[in-house]
Amino acid sequence: MTDHFLILIPTDPQYVPQPEHAQAANDYLISIFPEADDIVWVWSDTVEFVDPGDNFERVVCPACETELHMSDWQHMMNIAFDNQFSDLNVTMPCCHATGSLNDLHYVWPAGFARFSLEALNPNADLDDQHMRDVEEMLGCGVRKIWRRL
Ligand SMILES: [Zn+2]
Known part of the structure; x- marks a missing residue:
């Protein structure tokens, strides 16, 4: 049995929306994915x-x-983890470009966040309009991550 998590995180790793905004986005996902096994938001x-x-x-x-x-x-x-990912700045070993670990091209997408909104086995995807709606509710840009376990 494979589980598929659709995980939405702010594009800014430090961003945490207000609880009522998080709950509104949570309720919105429930309306889009009535068959999902679970939908929750968490923050740390x-x-x-x-x-x-x-x-x-x-x-x-x-x-x-x-x-x-x-x-x-x-x-x-490991270096970033030692400071609890509070500093994500890195220098790339390949070309010495500097940037954020959050902006590397992860295949499939991944990211860094203090907040996430997660749907377990939604059996569907979010379209662009859904994404814009969620971004408006949370008040931030949102990255979509598919976690398969
Ligand atoms: Zn490079």
């Missing part, structure tokens, strides 16, 4: 890595499009 004091589970394939440099060695990426992740 610290930034966490939101991974795509078994959908994880590779990480690519956004500056030069080189695929990162997993050991290099793990090294960058």
Whole structure:
């Protein structure tokens, strides 16, 4: 039995919406995905890595499009984890471009967040209009992550 989580996170890792706004977006997803096994929103004091589970394939440099060695990426992740992902700035080993771990090209998409809105086995996808509606409710840009476990 494979579970599919549709996870929505703010594009800004530190952003946490007001509880009533989070609940409004939660209720909106329930109306879109009446067959989902569960829909919840969660937040934490610290930034966490939101991974795509078994959908994880590779990480690519956004500056030069080189695929990162997993050991290099793990090294960058370990350093960032030591400060609880409060500082995501990295220098790329391939081309020395600087940027955020949150802006690397994760295949499939992943990201960093203190807040997430999660639908378990929604059996459908969000279209562009749904995404805009959720962004308006949460008051932020939103990234969509599919986690397969
Ligand atoms: Zn590069």
